Amino acid sequence: xxxxxxxxxxxxxxxxxxxxxxxxxxxxxxxxxxxxxxxxxxxxxxxxxxxxxxxxxxxxxxxxxxxxxxxxxxxxxxxxxxxxxxxxxxxxxxxxxxxxxxxxxxxxxxxxxxxxxxxxxxxxxxxxxxxxxxxx
Amino acid sequence: xxxxxxxxxxxxxxxxxxxxxxxxxxxxxxxxxxxxxxxxxxxxxxxxxxxxxxxxxxxxxxxxxxxxxxxxxxxxxxxxxxxxxxxxxxxxxxxxxxxxxxxxxxxxxxxxxxxxxxxxxxxxxxxxxxxxxxxx
Numbered sequence: 001x002x003x004x005x006x007x008x009x010x011x012x013x014x015x016x017x018x019x020x021x022x023x024x025x026x027x028x029x030x031x032x033x034x035x036x037x038x039x040x041x042x043x044x045x046x047x048x049x050x051x052x053x054x055x056x057x058x059x060x061x062x063x064x065x066x067x068x069x070x071x072x073x074x075x076x077x078x079x080x081x082x083x084x085x086x087x088x089x090x091x092x093x094x095x096x097x098x099x100x101x102x103x104x105x106x107x108x109x110x111x112x113x114x115x116x117x118x119x120x121x122x123x124x125x126x127x128x129x130x131x132x133x134x135x136x
Numbered sequence: 137x138x139x140x141x142x143x144x145x146x147x148x149x150x151x152x153x154x155x156x157x158x159x160x161x162x163x164x165x166x167x168x169x170x171x172x173x174x175x176x177x178x179x180x181x182x183x184x185x186x187x188x189x190x191x192x193x194x195x196x197x198x199x200x201x202x203x204x205x206x207x208x209x210x211x212x213x214x215x216x217x218x219x220x221x222x223x224x225x226x227x228x229x230x231x232x233x234x235x236x237x238x239x240x241x242x243x244x245x246x247x248x249x250x251x252x253x254x255x256x257x258x259x260x261x262x263x264x265x266x267x268x269x270x271x272x
Contacts, residue, residue, distance in 0.1 A: 004206070005213070007145065009246060013256040045181035047195050057193040057200060059183050063213070064191065068199050070140070070249075075257045077141070077199070077248050079215065106258050108246075110145060112213050113206075120149040120240050121211045125261075 001124070004113030005063055005083035008093055012076040014103025020069035020076060023048040023056070029099040030058050030065055037065075037092035039082050062087050067096070076100055081112070097134060105132045137260070140249025141199050141219035144229055148212040150239025156205035156212060159184040159192070165235040166194050166201055173201075173228035175218050198223050203232070212236055217248070233270060241268045 019025055027046050034041050039060040046056035057066040063081040070076070078096055080089035097105045109127035116122055155161055163182045170177050175196040182192035193202040199217040206212070214232055216225035233241050245263035252258055 009143065009145070009248070009259060011248065011257045011259055042183040042191070043181035045179035045193065045195050047178040049197075055178065055195045055200065057181065057195060057202065059181050059191045059193060061185075063204050064193060064202055066193065066200055066202070068219075073251075073257070074255075075249065077217075077257075079217075081213075081215075083204075104256050106256070108259065108261075110244075112145070112147060113211065115209075119210075120242070121147045121209070121213075122242050122265075122267075123145060123147055123244065124265075125244075129258075129260075131258075 001111065001114060003111035005081060006089050007079065007081035007110045007112050008089050009108045010078045010080065010093055011106040012078060012097055012100055012102040013074060015074045015076055015100040017071040017074055019100055020054065020071040021052050023054045026054045026056060026067060026069065029096060030056060030067060033065055033092035033095045034058050034060060036095045037080070037082055037087050037089055039087050065092055103134055105134065137247060137250060139247035141217060142225050143215065143217035143246045143248050144225050145244045146214045146216065146229055147242040148214060148233055148236055148238040149210060151210045151212055151236040153207040153210055155236055156190065156207040156210070157188050159190045162190045162192060162203060162205065165232060166192060166203060169201055169228035169231045170194050170196060172231045173216070173218055173223050173225055175223050201228055239270055241270065242266070
């Protein structure tokens with residue numbers, strides 16, 4: 001099944017609230033996450049909310065990574081979406097979980113941009129609802 | 137089931153290749169898509185690839201919208217992710233499909249940021265693999 005890209009929808013729980021509040025730290029983590037996934041950053045946009053919370057995306061040559069944080073809940077919602085056989089979005093996901101000190105990670109993986117015989121594009125879930133507990 | 141947000145993963149097929157190539161037009165469409173979903177844009181980042189293709193995101197007060205286009209395939213991969221009861225990501229999705237002149241739209245909807253009893257956050261698919269054909 002040939003797809004243009006892979007997209008991991010990811011919820012990270014039990015994260016360090018201080019890290020989730022630090023927009024510069026989050027930005028740096030996203031840059032490194034793109035690198036470890038072997039992707040190339042073209043643009044980025046980050047925002048620090050008051051009183052707390054960070055949102056941001058890095059636009060890649062190979063799609064994007066995004067993050068939204070709720071420090072008061074120890075929770076971050078992330079997306080890791082990369083195209084091309086040279087990239088691996090799971091490496092970015094593992095890096096994020098480590099930097100945010102997540103205690104658990106819930107993921108669903110899609111393949112996106114699958115061309116059907118009629119020329120339409122579809123997506124399919126390729127790894128459903130995988131939950132990992134991480135040791136501190 | 138109380139969730140922090142709703143996220144639509146969306147593939148648009150049979151789109152107008154000229155529109156998919158026009159970074160300013162795509163940016164304008166994304167701004168309007170955020171407005172019709174009753175969301176507020178905080179930041180945005182767009183990139184025009186050579187020889188063709190556009191990628192971009194708008195960071196919302198309520199999460200984000202993103203787009204990646206393949207004009208040569210008439211295909212766009214989009215995400216519509218909004219938080220809060222005042223927003224409706226489906227309104228943004230409908231707007232995008234109309235502006236891109238998509239002939240078909242394939243969507244999967246998640247609810248994200250669902251707090252479980254143990255304090256962990258999860259997501260669930262709430263509308264799976266819905267395909268709509270649109271008249272020209």
